[in-house]
Amino acid sequence: MTAPADEYLLAALRIAAGADPVPGRVSADARAAFALRLPGGIAAAPMETTAMETTAMEKATGAGVRSTAYEEHGEPAAHRYAAAGLTIDVEPVVMAGRVDVAGQVSPAPGVESLVEVRTPRITAGRVPAEDGRFVVTGLPLGWISVVCHRPGHPPVFTRWLHVRP
Amino acid sequence: MLDDTSPGPPLGPTRLERPTPLDQAAWDDLVARFDGRMWAVARAFGLGPADAADAVQGAWLRLVESLDAIRDPDRIGSWLITTTKNEAARLSRSRTGSGSAVSDVPDDIPDLGAPDPAAAVVDADYGRHVWGRLDLLGEPCRSLLRLYALHPDARYTQIALRLDLPVGSIGPTRARCVSRLRALLEENVHDSPR
Numbered sequence: 001m002t003a004p005a006d007e008y009l010l011a012a013l014r015i016a017a018g019a020d021p022v023p024g025r026v027s028a029d030a031r032a033a034f035a036l037r038l039p040g041g042i043a044a045a046p047m048e049t050t051a052m053e054t055t056a057m058e059k060a061t062g063a064g065v066r067s068t069a070y071e072e073h074g075e076p077a078a079h080r081y082a083a084a085g086l087t088i089d090v091e092p093v094v095m096a097g098r099v100d101v102a103g104q105v106s107p108a109p110g111v112e113s114l115v116e117v118r119t120p121r122i123t124a125g126r127v128p129a130e131d132g133r134f135v136v137t138g139l140p141l142g143w144i145s146v147v148c149h150r151p152g153h154p155p156v157f158t159r160w161l162h163v164r165p
Numbered sequence: 166m167l168d169d170t171s172p173g174p175p176l177g178p179t180r181l182e183r184p185t186p187l188d189q190a191a192w193d194d195l196v197a198r199f200d201g202r203m204w205a206v207a208r209a210f211g212l213g214p215a216d217a218a219d220a221v222q223g224a225w226l227r228l229v230e231s232l233d234a235i236r237d238p239d240r241i242g243s244w245l246i247t248t249t250k251n252e253a254a255r256l257s258r259s260r261t262g263s264g265s266a267v268s269d270v271p272d273d274i275p276d277l278g279a280p281d282p283a284a285a286v287v288d289a290d291y292g293r294h295v296w297g298r299l300d301l302l303g304e305p306c307r308s309l310l311r312l313y314a315l316h317p318d319a320r321y322t323q324i325a326l327r328l329d330l331p332v333g334s335i336g337p338t339r340a341r342c343v344s345r346l347r348a349l350l351e352e353n354v355h356d357s358p359r
Contacts, residue, residue, distance in 0.1 A: 009346070017315055
């Protein structure tokens with residue numbers, strides 16, 4: 001066996017001593033995560049993105065604003081995923097302790113489709129615009145995933161993305 | 166602000182259904198067996214409670230998105246520990262400004278078929294074994310590592326005050342002490358419970 005990481009040794013020490021037990025809400029969230037599965041769904045893999053001339057949020061709002069994540073981390077906050085012939089662009093922005101998500105599904109999935117922006121506790125559904133754009137505001141900080149439901153097709157979901165300033 | 170919530174996917178009858186190898190009861194059993202270990206690993210990276218909770222939840226969400234790829238349920242535990250370690254390391258790097266905060270890099274997620282075998286040490290039995298070796302260390306290593314293990318939120322300044330050591334020496338001393346502890350564990354590898 002390879003040598004365990006220092007963190008593994010420390011974790012084992014604490015478990016044996018009963019120090020710092022897992023909080024109940026962490027266990028409750030873990031149990032609840034099972035309900036987030038999408039049987040038969042297709043996972044969209046992240047793709048390399050280049051800095052966009054105009055961010056999804058700028059397109060969606062028509063404003064010349066940059067995300068705080070861009071400013072704080074010095075890297076584009078846009079994330080691109082692709083699977084099943086779909087490209088899903090996701091751009092989360094942290095505003096006043098909440099997360100706004102703008103994005104676009106390409107090619108546009110049509111008005112009979114539904115885009116969901118999911119967090120572990122809240123799911124917000126949007127019918128995408130004719131060009132596939134969507135916006136959801138006021139989500140809690142933490143993990144988000146975008147799912148595109150199209151009639152006659154399995155859902156396509158992005159990998160979970162962590163958003164916190 | 167969020168102004169509505171979805172009633173759920175509207176296309177249920179047309180969705181492709183494939184058997185999921187876990188049901189809620191089996192999932193709950195996984196949580197009961199591993200969430201404490203995952204929490205301990207996340208906290209061992211020095212994360213506060215909020216970040217540690219995010220790291221643990223991230224590992225469960227990675228499992229949710231990978232359920233269809235599970236071929237060997239016996240390896241899920243080690244995979245969860247390894248994935249928690251990766252998420253915690255990423256969060257720790259982003260907090261110290263030494264790495265990207267982006268969480269969707271494919272290399273972050275271990276192969277479900279080949280999790281880190283070293284993750285198996287994260288349990289109470291091995292922890293008791295490590296405590297036994299830790300007690301063989303001289304000072305200040307024994308006291309320093311005991312304090313560090315038993316007080317996850319203790320800061321270096323508090324440990325320095327308690328042990329009457331310079332604050333700047335705590336980090337390097339801790340590294341030397343862990344190295345000595347490792348040497349003791351390797352000397353007694355044949356006595357180890359695994």
